[in-house]
Amino acid sequence: MSNKVYKTAAAALEGLTFDGMSVMAGGFGLCGIPENLIAALRDSGAQNITAISNNAGVDGFGLGLLLETRQIKKMVSSYVGENKEFERQYLAGELDLEFNPQGTLAERIRAGGAGIPGFYTKTGVGTVIAEGKPTREFDGESYIMETGLTCDVALVKAWRGDTQGNLQFKKTARNFNPMMATAGKVTVVEVDELVEVGSFDPNYIHTPGIFVQRIVEAECEKRIEKITTRERA
Amino acid sequence: MSNKVYKTAAAALEGLTFDGMSVMAGGFGLCGIPENLIAALRDSGAQNITAISNNAGVDGFGLGLLLETRQIKKMVSSYVGENKEFERQYLAGELDLEFNPQGTLAERIRAGGAGIPGFYTKTGVGTVIAEGKPTREFDGESYIMETGLTCDVALVKAWRGDTQGNLQFKKTARNFNPMMATAGKVTVVEVDELVEVGSFDPNYIHTPGIFVQRIVEAECEKRIEKITTRERA
């Protein structure tokens, strides 16, 4: 029987990394990012990476790790405001940056995984985002065409996964992870908890195992960007 | 506080039905169809309905009810093989029929609900399905454009729903229901079981209540088309 389970994040990436590769990394801010796989990707030494991720981590954490070592050549993101090293490299022209509206980015990734090479959206019509993109009218309104996105390796963070690769995500740590799982030529997942097949109710599996080629259980720091609380009355 | 809960299927459709309306009805074969809402739609007397549904029910059940009374003017479906009255009306030219590949139909409905007026797919390239549709090349391969679908009223069958309209579906009775819930100008849902808000784990809600305007608890016959069993050893 084929085996999807790997012992370490490094082992889970073995043979998959190369210079010039494209990578997707799940997460919104620092919530639901594949921390251990990102660190393992850094340690792989792969250069000139195109990284597709909603954000770029913070200095020294998340994708910030790969920026520090200058392994990223290009980012495709919707918001990158929390990272000084990013800003420095970008302003110095050392880093390429493609902004996508967040919903367009999410849909492009879903489309890529779903075999849809292009779709039309109102988002960005009349803005710089529309520049150079094909447009089409539907019912008298103008829409722009966006393309599907896939990648060489998708790095995904899930809450629980079984040995067949079936996944469940926790709360808002779901975010971009499920779509990215569908859009990788190879999808590698790190989970808080690896469980036996049959542990999940099949009605409530967020990502079916078909999308997952490799899975590893790994402990996460789960850093929080902005702790906001209220006082008990 | 606004109230989404209705006492009967007839009440849940009140004020929504009209001649020439477009309707989506969930289900695959007879599995997961909104039986009570379909019966209530028949009783409403609305004529010249365009019905978007993967199948057309069977004689005297499901959408077959509306075919018997000739309330349907046009069907948009992927497979209609199980219905003699359908066949009779179609061959007599009394009924309009648009075939969509099943995956294209599912995606068109999702797209309609997601504000995507058009998308490209390989499905149907070089077949009659492609006739008259715009095409576009991506990476040297030809794709056809399909459009998003919405409707006046979406009739949805769920397993359990809460009073806010959050829904869970059961096993393969999920099928087209979740996408249709997003594609109705008004979405009306019948559930086996209506529960209080807070009964669901928010991680495992299939359809968030935002898509549901009306909900009714109703008993279903749940007819089975083909009972296939094995013998105990």
Added chain:
Amino acid sequence: MAWSRDDMARRAAQELKDGFYVNLGIGIPTLVANHIPEGVDVTLQSENGMLGMGPFPYPDEVDADLINAGKQTITELRRSSYFNSADSFAMIRGGHIDLSILGAMEVSENGDIANWMIPGKMVKGMGGAMDLVAGVKRCLVTMDHTNRAGASKFLKSCTLPLTGQNCIAMVITDLGVFEREPGRKFRVSELAPDVTLDEVKAKTEADLNWE
């Protein structure tokens, strides 16, 4: 007396109707949640994948896996549901959110909005703002009427790169409330206490319907 940030949020909150699904931007819009009128039940969407956003957690409830689109820790409610980012923006793009309240750097007289980029400064990205203004049924801006230099932010046409075109239905500033029907000019529908129409005219570059 011009309105305070809280006054503006309170006024914006009056646009919430019972049963609404609402997305609130960062800044003044966030304050709107504190002023929801009694008897009005709204559900807040967070575009990172949640409906039914609850208040900030007590210190012992903080969960790294539960944040809002501003990356702040939050809580869930009994009605809450979680979904992925594609589904979240399907909800937004598909017109299922009733109202979005956003901040803005500029609004133009034809309802354009600019709120994501100042050329020459470091660009942080538009996040979900372009999707919100393109998809949400009704978009409302809360902003100061003028910038720190005293120049109008309510312009004939935006000077900054747009977030969206012809998408803002109402502007609430410290000076008043400005509304428009699709295809029509904004008109002054309310003034802050002791603010005169002349003051507004003097501080507004946009060509409004002053009737």
Added chain:
Amino acid sequence: MAWSRDDMARRAAQELKDGFYVNLGIGIPTLVANHIPEGVDVTLQSENGMLGMGPFPYPDEVDADLINAGKQTITELRRSSYFNSADSFAMIRGGHIDLSILGAMEVSENGDIANWMIPGKMVKGMGGAMDLVAGVKRCLVTMDHTNRAGASKFLKSCTLPLTGQNCIAMVITDLGVFEREPGRKFRVSELAPDVTLDEVKAKTEADLNWE
């Protein structure tokens, strides 16, 4: 001696590899599930929204909410998962299914397939067949080599409306196995017992690589 339906299914089952995700059509393809080689673990997809299709239920297990794409009652396995139809065809269209085994009315020498419509007869619809042949990584047909009138079903070009173009990589008939590389002609890779190449030639309209 030409192959029986079960022989064809058994031969088709040899194309299953360990770890494969597979979609089986109606008819002979359904029989393939009975012949999965030992040590080969495959997961069956049902396009109405299920991965990990189990066998028919015992009579007391029948569940109206659990059917396959042929509308037959089935069961779930420990590995099973359910999803909606859009996600199911995203899986198919996106190339995530390793192998699809389909029946056919006609296959052409360039890998076209026709299996959904006979003009003049009542048309039932293509269901998911067009999506499967367009999206699945490798599509394999099992069919009788000739129709009841003895005419070849393996043609120079299909006479019936197509289900898909240039998408069939292997054809298994009662006479043998025919394989092709992308852009190449089909070649005979196996003959049923006692079937001669001459017999196949006589019963095949398509121009194959007979080497």
